[in-house]
Amino acid sequence: MLGSLLTALTAAAERSRSAGRTTSERIRRFETEQLTLHVLAATVVFLIVLPVLIAALVSTKRAGIVTSIGDLVPGGHALSNYRRALIGLEFWRFMLNSFVMSVAVVVGKLIVSLLAALVIVYYRFPYKNAVFLFILFTLLLPVPVRFVPLYRLTTELGMGNTFFAITVPYLASATTVFILRQHFLSIPASLVETAKVDGVGPLRFLWSVLIPMSRAVLVGVSVIMFVYTWNQYLWPLVIINAESLQVAQVGLNLLRGQASTGEVAWSMVMTGSILTLLPPLALLVLFRRQLLETFTIQQK
Numbered sequence: 001m002l003g004s005l006l007t008a009l010t011a012a013a014e015r016s017r018s019a020g021r022t023t024s025e026r027i028r029r030f031e032t033e034q035l036t037l038h039v040l041a042a043t044v045v046f047l048i049v050l051p052v053l054i055a056a057l058v059s060t061k062r063a064g065i066v067t068s069i070g071d072l073v074p075g076g077h078a079l080s081n082y083r084r085a086l087i088g089l090e091f092w093r094f095m096l097n098s099f100v101m102s103v104a105v106v107v108g109k110l111i112v113s114l115l116a117a118l119v120i121v122y123y124r125f126p127y128k129n130a131v132f133l134f135i136l137f138t139l140l141l142p143v144p145v146r147f148v149p150l151y152r153l154t155t156e157l158g159m160g161n162t163f164f165a166i167t168v169p170y171l172a173s174a175t176t177v178f179i180l181r182q183h184f185l186s187i188p189a190s191l192v193e194t195a196k197v198d199g200v201g202p203l204r205f206l207w208s209v210l211i212p213m214s215r216a217v218l219v220g221v222s223v224i225m226f227v228y229t230w231n232q233y234l235w236p237l238v239i240i241n242a243e244s245l246q247v248a249q250v251g252l253n254l255l256r257g258q259a260s261t262g263e264v265a266w267s268m269v270m271t272g273s274i275l276t277l278l279p280p281l282a283l284l285v286l287f288r289r290q291l292l293e294t295f296t297i298q299q300k
C-alpha cells in the first residue's frame with residue numbers, strides 16, 4: 001500500500017512538472033508571436049512613413065537632387081526653402097484657398113447629410129428604403145463617369161472658374177449620410193417618443209438631441225471630409241483657370257516649374273508637399289479618438 005502511495009505521488013509530481021514545462025513553452029511561444037507581430041508592424045509603419053521622411057529631408061536641401069543614399073542627410077536650407085515657398089512663391093495663398101474650400105465643403109456636407117439622415121431614419125414616406133439604396137448606389141459611380149456631365153453642368157450654370165465650382169459639387173455625400181444614419185439608428189427609441197410627446201419639432205430634435213449626442217461622430221466625419229476635400233486635385237485643375245483661386249494640390253505643380261536652370265526644383269516641390277501634409281496630419285492626430293469611433297459605427 002505504501003508503494004502504491006509513493007507511485008501515485010511520483011506520477012502527480014511528474015504531471016506537475018510536465019504541466020509547468022507546457023505552460024512555460026506556451027508563454028515563450030506567445031512572447032515570440034508578439035515580438036514577431038511588433039516587428040512586422042514596425043516594418044510596415046516604417047515603409048509607410050519612409051516617403052514622408054525622404055520628402056522632409058529633400059526639403060532641407062538647396063537643389064533637392066538625390067542620387068545615392070548618402071544624399072539622404074539633412075541640409076542647411078530648410079528655413080530659406082520654407083520661407084521662399086510660403087512667401088516668395090506665395091504658396092500660402094494656395095493653402096488658404098484649400099482651407100476655405102475644405103471648411104465650406106465640410107459645413108455644407110454636414111448640413112445636407114444631417115437633414116438627409118434625419119428624414120431617412122425618423123420620417124415615413126413611400127419607397128424610403130429605395131431612396132436610401134439609390135443614395136448608396138451613387139457610391140458605385142466612379143469619378144470619370146461623373147466628370148464630364150458635372151463639368152458641362154457647372155459651366156452651363158456659369159459657375160466655372162469660381163469658388164462655387166470647387167465647393168457646390170462636393171456638398172452631397174452618400175458616405176456621410178450612411179454613417180449618420182447608422183448612428184441615428186443606435187439612439188434609443190424612447191428619446192424619440194419622449195420628444196414627440198413633448199411636442200418637439202424635427203429641427204429642434206435634431207439641434208437639441210441628435211447633434212449633442214453625435215458630437216464625436218460629427219467630428220470624425222468632419223475630419224474625413226476635410227482630408228478628402230483638401231486632397232482634391234483633378235477637379236480644381238480643370239474647372240479653375242485663375243491662379244489666384246487654385247488650391248494647394250495644384251499649387252504643387254506650379255512649384256515644380258520654379259527652377260532657374262530649367263530643371264525641376266525638387267526641394268521646392270518637397271517643401272510644398274510637407275506644407276500640404278501638415279493641416280490634415282494635425283487633424284488626424286488631434287481627433288484620432290473620434291475617427292476610431294466613426295469607423296466603429298460604420299462597421300456596425
